[in-house]
Amino acid sequence: MNTIERRMLNVTELRSLGSGKTIQGYAATFDSLSQDLGGFREIIRAGAFHETLKSANVTALWNHDHNFVLGRNVSNTLQLSEDRTGLLATIFPPSANWAKDLMESIDRGDVSGMSFGFKVRPNGDRWLRNGKDGLPQRELLAVDLFDVSVVLVPAYPGTSVSVKRSLPLLPSVRPMPSIDLRRRRLHLTELCAC
Secondary structure, three states, X not given: OOOOEEEEEEOOEEEEEOOEEEEEEEEEEEOOOOOOOOOOEEEEOOOXXXXXXXXXXXXXXEOOXXXXXXXXXXXXXXXXXXXXXXXXXXXXXXXXXXXXXXXXXXHHOOOOEEEEEEEEOOOXXXXXXXXXXXXXXXXXXXXXXXXXXXXXXXXXXXXXOOEEEEOOOOOOOOOOOOHHHHHHHHHHHHHHOO
């Protein structure tokens, strides 16, 4: 199947980062059965995103609309990782008014979902005839990820939304030298000043 598919799940967190904010949530959770997706249910298995996270160019969007880009992993405004729970997305949105309005809606609890756009990799899914509720069940084992989106209606039962204060996002910085190295540099500077 070469069709891009999208699934929705609740946003878990909205944290303030200094003057800006970050949206954080699970775009997918592992081993959690979806709602009825039109005659079948779906479950995502741990590791389904492992390969795609190594090289995928993933965009964070508002309602899967490419006119509303919240972040992108190649520009470090979107961070994605798999953990025991699922696919964790941390988005550093722009300061555009529409993004501020979206974050206000998330903060109020009006918008509480996330979705993900994907294609199934070859042999990346498995179907069971009779899953829960007698519906066929699809297991996602390996997918190519294209986007994660904040959405209004989630397909997977989800988690809550919260607002927290946090430190500002800083650019990558080289680590501070050790105390011994700083002392040596100070000593060398003193010797050279003679």
